[in-house]
Amino acid sequence: MAVQKMLKFVTVDRDMPEKRPPNLRKEDFQEIYGEFAKAKAEEQSGRCSQCGVPYCQSHCPLHNNIPDWLRLTAENRLQEAYEISQATNTFPEICGRICPQDRLCEGNCVIEQSGHGTVTIGAVEKYITDTAFDEGWVQPIRPAQERAESVAIIGAGPGGLAAADRLRRAGLQVTVYDRYDRGGGLMTYGIPGFKLEKDIVMKRMAQLEDGGVEFVMNCNVGEDISFDAIRGKHDAVLIATGVYKSRDLQAPGSGASGIVRAIDYLTASNRIGFGDEVPEYDSGELNASGKKVVVIGGGDTAMDCVRTAIRQGAESVKCLYRRDKANMPGSQREVANAEEEGVEFVWLSAPKGFTGDMIEGVMVQKMRLGAPDVSGRQMPELIEGSDYVEDADLVIKALGFEPEDLPALWGVEGLEVTRWGTVKAEFTTGKTSLPGVYAAGDIVRGASLVVWAIRDGRDSADAILEYLATTTSVAAE
Template sequence: MADRMLQFVRVPQAMPDKRDAAARRGDFHEIYADFDVPRAREQSGRCSQCGVPFCQVHCPLGNNIPDWLKLTAEGRLEEAYEVSSATNTFPEICGRICPQDRLCEGNCVIEKGFDSVTIGAVERFITDTAFAQGWVQAPVPRAENGMSVGIVGAGPGGLAAAEQLRLKGYAVHVYDRHDRVGGLMIYGIPNFKLEKEVVLRRHRLFEQAGIVFHLGCEIGRDIGLDELRTRHDAVLLATGVYRARELGGPGAGLAGIVPALDYLIASNRTGLGDAVPEFDSGTLDAAGRDVVVIGGGDTAMDCVRTAIRQGAKSVRCLYRRDRANMPGSLREVKNAEEEGVEFVWLSAPEAFLGDDHVTGVRAVRMHLGLPDASGRQSVEPIEGSHFTIPATLVIKALGFDPEDLPATFAEPALAVSRWGTLKIDHRSFMTSIPGVFAAGDIVRGASLVVWAIRDGRDAAAQMHAWLQHTAAEDGRSSPLAAD
């Protein structure tokens, strides 16, 4: 190991080449190039092979990161892919969009003195190489087990569960109200972070495996939850959370103030070639406009960087805390600043100016106080510090709340928490309705793609255990009962 690993003392950290900011402002292509084999091996060899790998501990999926880094350093890429994909349904997606600076790389043991291993870039390289070499195969089961499951939601949580359940021999049907598979990976995340073909090639593999997708099918409108329960032996709800949090204050109802997800979906649909009247009319197009994005999470970063590419006159991000306390990826902040975004830290909106259409945002300066109940520093306004920012398009990126699923599904027996998320038994993932399970953001609240994948895989394991137990009680046998 010594001749290939522990190279951090002599080999500096190197990310894949990044396109020049001026060039990438003009298109929606991914900004990072691919590693080649020598550079991937060199960067993987920087791993210190810790006895207690904090990168793995802080990965929601518990990925065996030191193992596939060592295999990559040794040139054993197919084995590296097998290890990486054993715990992750979408390693090529996590390698692109996970906030590694807050998770694996941010907890790398060598981070403080030598800069972390570029874990995300190597993860992406491994699986992209596996696709190019034909090593990635459809999740086809060894045998069918005669049982069927229905999954509501074709986002990362639902797809992760679909893959795991298909491998165990279930007939898997996935229902989604959108016309493409992927959820926010298709409609919410811009191409410069995740090109759509990366998601669509997984969709094709799942179809090859026999997973059936019912697209444009909305539960509660086109089919009821009760009918799903009749069709399938078990149902998983993995709908995600889509309802934008509202922003109050004088003028909050003015035209030109839009939710972040509406804005991002319009941009992504346009890029996919769909007709989007709200974009064509200029309502959801930032071209030539003074744009203010309110919020400091990853969705806000997606919005500001999209607005730059659409040709906005100016783009500012208004956030009530400082850089160190923002929830979004600091790597994304750096990319946004390089591309021309201005961050207005420690500032919060008070009112929106204009008659029929927004023309500006009146804001107030904030200062950080003592930690609140969550442990984060509270924020308080500074008296007399008001200022105005010109804005003809204001994008609200304040997070998402769950929709009212009991009402939408016409199923009052579906219990929810005080936050509107679905209540489940956290050991079994089952909701208040027997045989109906739930996972992902609709249980956890708005979170990361990697957490949705983890929840989907865990829910699939619990569904399998419950279905096998139910089959045994009914006197049915399953070819895969021992799995």
């Protein structure tokens, strides 16, 4: 009689991979969670209730076949589990590490709603693909047939790379243009190693290069090559630049030395991890060592900054956010990790200004939550007479990102943008106002999650394949 492998959520408790103690993990930039052992991965996968209507799957932007690969893992059919996982997700080992599962798949797990604790979906997803790499199940990209059509992708972030993978597997000639010296976008230079170790990203980059994707690095479109030149060289173009323009803070003293942008701070730290020379880090400008650090913002980028500052040896790290903990946009799991590591959160607080030519302090005004706005979130209101000064040697602005003005930057006429500055593109296909030009990821939807960029990149790749099939058949006639 076959042993029942699933539906064990009543008898088996939820369990995560072992998390390194805060006093040890804050000394380095290695990932904080260990790996599941084979038996533990099978045990935790077996807690899945195999729902008839799996909310975990419907709430995943990629609609990953989560119940299927959980069942296969529980049955020790791990290679099949990997193949099912890879079928819908270009980078499952990355999503398993950095997706906010508490807001997506795990947050909508049916057994979580019944009080038994969610299945640890992200940890199992990570385990499956890490094992696949170790066992050699991750196959090189080898198209069955080469095609003559050529596609340019501007941006080597998750959206651009997901599209490159899909287009190259279809046999198209793919060239990726990127402004940085390494691919991966924010996965490489924005997200710290303790959430996503960089060899994970570089492994996928190597797979794409080995599969025939051409990368043109250190290439600024509009400076090193024009957008029109790219269009002239290729049959279709995908814009996947992401959004890199930092939102600014207009307040008295905001020009003081020692107030830096989150993207600059995180990029410097990640470059140090690669062994690069970073003068701004060595000089202390982008280094928190021995300093009183104040981070302004409440999203995932702010969490990355506070946890990086702890690891750099800051004297103290405080995070100012204008709403309370329940209303912050960042992952609650990340907040908990930051608190364990010694970060102090100053809720219902907003910067009013800054003191000193070389930053000495942040003028803080206290807030309370008032009536909800159109989105339903309570609006912060100023409490008169509650101002005070928070000492600071380094202030990091993590206020979110906005799109650059691509039509002006690239000198492109006819590329329509929205009133927010994002590229105006057709839903699901990414088709823009210019023939043969598509757009995907944050440059269309605004600053969002890696998993959404992967979804958009895959969708746009499919639309490009359909477009090229149509134009090729018309040309043949």
